[in-house]
Amino acid sequence: MDTFFARNRLSAYLDGDLPTGEAREVEAAINRDPELRAEYEQLRGAVDFLRSNGPIAAPEGFANRLHIRLAAEPAPSRLRSTLRRVRIDYIGIAAVAAMALLFVGTRHGGVDEPPPPPPPTLAAAQAPGLPEEADAPVAAAPSVLDQDAGFATAPPASHATKPSASKNVARSDREAYQADWEREAPAADGSLTTGTSGSATQSTPTQTLYSPAPWRYRIHAGGDNPLKDLIAVASSLGGRIVDAKGRPLADYPMDEGDSQAVRVYVPSYNVEALQRKLKDLGTVDTIATDPAMLYQNGAEVPVSIEVQR
Amino acid sequence: MFIALFAAVSFPGLRLAGPTDGDLVDRFQHGDGRAFDEIVRRYQDKVYTLCRRWLDDVQGAEETAQDVFIALYRSLPGFRGEAQLSTWVFKVTLNHCKNHRLYRSRRGYRRHETIGGPPEDDGPERQIADEGSGTDAKVHRSEAESLVTHALAQLDEEHRQILLLRDVEDLPYEEIGDILDLPRGTVKSRIHRARAELAAILARKIGREDL
Numbered sequence: 001m002d003t004f005f006a007r008n009r010l011s012a013y014l015d016g017d018l019p020t021g022e023a024r025e026v027e028a029a030i031n032r033d034p035e036l037r038a039e040y041e042q043l044r045g046a047v048d049f050l051r052s053n054g055p056i057a058a059p060e061g062f063a064n065r066l067h068i069r070l071a072a073e074p075a076p077s078r079l080r081s082t083l084r085r086v087r088i089d090y091i092g093i094a095a096v097a098a099m100a101l102l103f104v105g106t107r108h109g110g111v112d113e114p115p116p117p118p119p120p121t122l123a124a125a126q127a128p129g130l131p132e133e134a135d136a137p138v139a140a141a142p143s144v145l146d147q148d149a150g151f152a153t154a155p156p157a158s159h160a161t162k163p164s165a166s167k168n169v170a171r172s173d174r175e176a177y178q179a180d181w182e183r184e185a186p187a188a189d190g191s192l193t194t195g196t197s198g199s200a201t202q203s204t205p206t207q208t209l210y211s212p213a214p215w216r217y218r219i220h221a222g223g224d225n226p227l228k229d230l231i232a233v234a235s236s237l238g239g240r241i242v243d244a245k246g247r248p249l250a251d252y253p254m255d256e257g258d259s260q261a262v263r264v265y266v267p268s269y270n271v272e273a274l275q276r277k278l279k280d281l282g283t284v285d286t287i288a289t290d291p292a293m294l295y296q297n298g299a300e301v302p303v304s305i306e307v308q309r
Numbered sequence: 310m311f312i313a314l315f316a317a318v319s320f321p322g323l324r325l326a327g328p329t330d331g332d333l334v335d336r337f338q339h340g341d342g343r344a345f346d347e348i349v350r351r352y353q354d355k356v357y358t359l360c361r362r363w364l365d366d367v368q369g370a371e372e373t374a375q376d377v378f379i380a381l382y383r384s385l386p387g388f389r390g391e392a393q394l395s396t397w398v399f400k401v402t403l404n405h406c407k408n409h410r411l412y413r414s415r416r417g418y419r420r421h422e423t424i425g426g427p428p429e430d431d432g433p434e435r436q437i438a439d440e441g442s443g444t445d446a447k448v449h450r451s452e453a454e455s456l457v458t459h460a461l462a463q464l465d466e467e468h469r470q471i472l473l474l475r476d477v478e479d480l481p482y483e484e485i486g487d488i489l490d491l492p493r494g495t496v497k498s499r500i501h502r503a504r505a506e507l508a509a510i511l512a513r514k515i516g517r518e519d520l
Contacts, residue, residue: 011501017482046508047476053453054477058357059371063349066375070382236415272376273408 003033010040014047215271215303221282226307227251227260233277239266239300254309261306268301278305330394337385345385348394349378355478356402362473363406364413365458373409377402396487399478403470403488460510468503475500 006029012018013026030037223229228251234241241249241264249262266274278284328336328347336344356377360370380401388397461469474485486496 008498008501011504012497014504015482015500017497042508042512043504046511047504049453049511050457050472050476050507051479053457054358054362054473055354056358056361056454058353058374059367062353062357062371062374063346065371066349066378069375069379073379073382269404269408272380272405273412276412 003029003036006030006033006036007039010036010043014040014044215275215301216286216305217275217278217303218285218306218308219278219282220285221254221307221309223281225251225253226281226309227254227262229281230262230264230305230307233274233281234264234266237266237270237274237277239264239270239274241265254307256309259306259308261304264303264305265300266303271301271303274303331390334385334388334390334394338388345382348381352395352398353378356398358477359399359402359473360406360409362458362461362477363403363469364410365462366413369409369413373405374402377405380405392487393484395480396484399474399480399484399488407466456511456514460507460514463510464503464506467499468506471496471499472503472507476504 006026009018009022009026013023016023018026030040219226219230221229227249231241231249231251241262243249244261244263246263254260264274275284275286328344330348330351333344333348333351337348353374357370357374360373360377361367364370364373377398381398388394461472464472471485471489474480474488475482480488482493482496482500485491485500486493489496491499
């Protein structure tokens with residue numbers, strides 16, 4: 001074995017990870033070549049140094065402080081964890097089924113047919129996750145976020161289906177539908193709804209396609225322009241931020257008492273970073289979280305946020 | 310005692326060293342809270358070391374390490390044992406450390422440099438006191454720890470994490486591969502490059518003869 005090959009195996013040799021024959025050859029090369037020997041000694045010295053000085057014991061009282069934090073946690077439950085997963089699956093299936101129904105309806109269009117059966121309501125879709133909602137620390141008056149109906153799981157696609165679906169409903173229904181659609185249309189400045197909490201989430205046929213996000217927060221913002229700050233936060237975490245209609249959020253200065261529901265999509269590993277950054281923007285209430293979503297290989301996770309000023 | 314020793318010698322496969330991670334997870338999933346205490350005891354130094362070596366910030370390291378255990382506490386009921394618990398713990402720890410570091414850097418956090426400014430890279434920077442007893446040993450330990458910290462900080466992220474997992478946490482190649490989603494060959498070659506880089510940094514800082 002020449003020096004080049006031996007040099008590339010020094011680390012494995014050090015770990016005792018070479019087959020016996022190769023290890024012998026490396027050893028011979030080290031004994032034969034002083035430069036290689038020096039290199040080996042340096043490598044071994046560095047590894048020994050790191051091994052002997054690297055580990056650090058957890059500080060005294062670490063476990064006690066952890067227990068204090070854990071005391072604030074709800075008791076973990078396999079059932080809850082399973083229900084969370086089931087709920088997510090269920091919502092996905094329900095959304096696909098609803099889309100399929102709309103698609104079929106579109107293919108048969110042209111005649112005034114009775115309206116297709118309504119897709120599963122939000123309440124029905126939420127049913128398997130109810131225990132989680134029961135755990136929510138904040139159960140205040142109804143607000144945008146409590147209902148969380150104005151968010152699209154796949155914002156652009158689901159909105160794209162709405163006008164075509166409306167072709168197939170009876171005229172009177174279509175008009176009602178259209179009226180609802182227009183009522184949800186954004187204001188000229190691009191914002192969806194300002195004003196008191198809850199005004200953005202009236203129950204409409206379109207809202208049944210949406211599902212609640214696994215992570216939901218309410219911020220009582222401290223800054224003058226919290227939406228602008230939130231856009232910056234989402235962008236810094238490699239995420240995107242949309243309004244309740246699934247369009248990129250256009251910020252506007254909020255008045256005292258205003259409320260705005262938004263949804264931030266961030267990579268799953270950045271959900272906790274988002275939570276920390278929200279705290280910089282103001283007081284944060286956690287309404288519901290699903291930690292099981294956190295470590296799914298960076299998949300995009302929707303986080304619903306209601307900003308109150 | 311004698312029986313235990315006899316059993317250990319006669320039946321090497323017999324488990325006498327306490328419950329496995331899998332046992333603890335199972336007990337926790339069946340409502341035994343003490344099992345989680347044992348998991349914390351088992352992993353707190355490892356998790357803290359990784360956080361500390363990654364973040365070089367005592368307070369941030371503890372906070373991050375605790376966040377890791379809280380995430381573990383929340384998710385353990387749904388843990389299906391498809392990977393080893395340790396793999397999951399180290400993976401989560403690395404993710405938390407990276408996020409914390411990113412968060413910190415975006416907030417403009419900088420560690421305070423020494424009055425003399427950042428250390429120069431050319432030429433041996435310092436001598437480590439001989440290891441001995443009492444105060445000398447403490448000085449040595451502190452100097453050495455500080456050197457490890459500085460040397461690790463100069464490595465790029467890939468090299469730092471793989472060295473921490475291999476030479477500080479003492480994990481086998483296979484588990485490192487699982488944690489970093491890398492094939493075994495890549496793990497080996499990356500460890501080699503990372504060690505060579507570390508050796509070069511340490512040699513510059515303390516001189517070859519002291520290594």
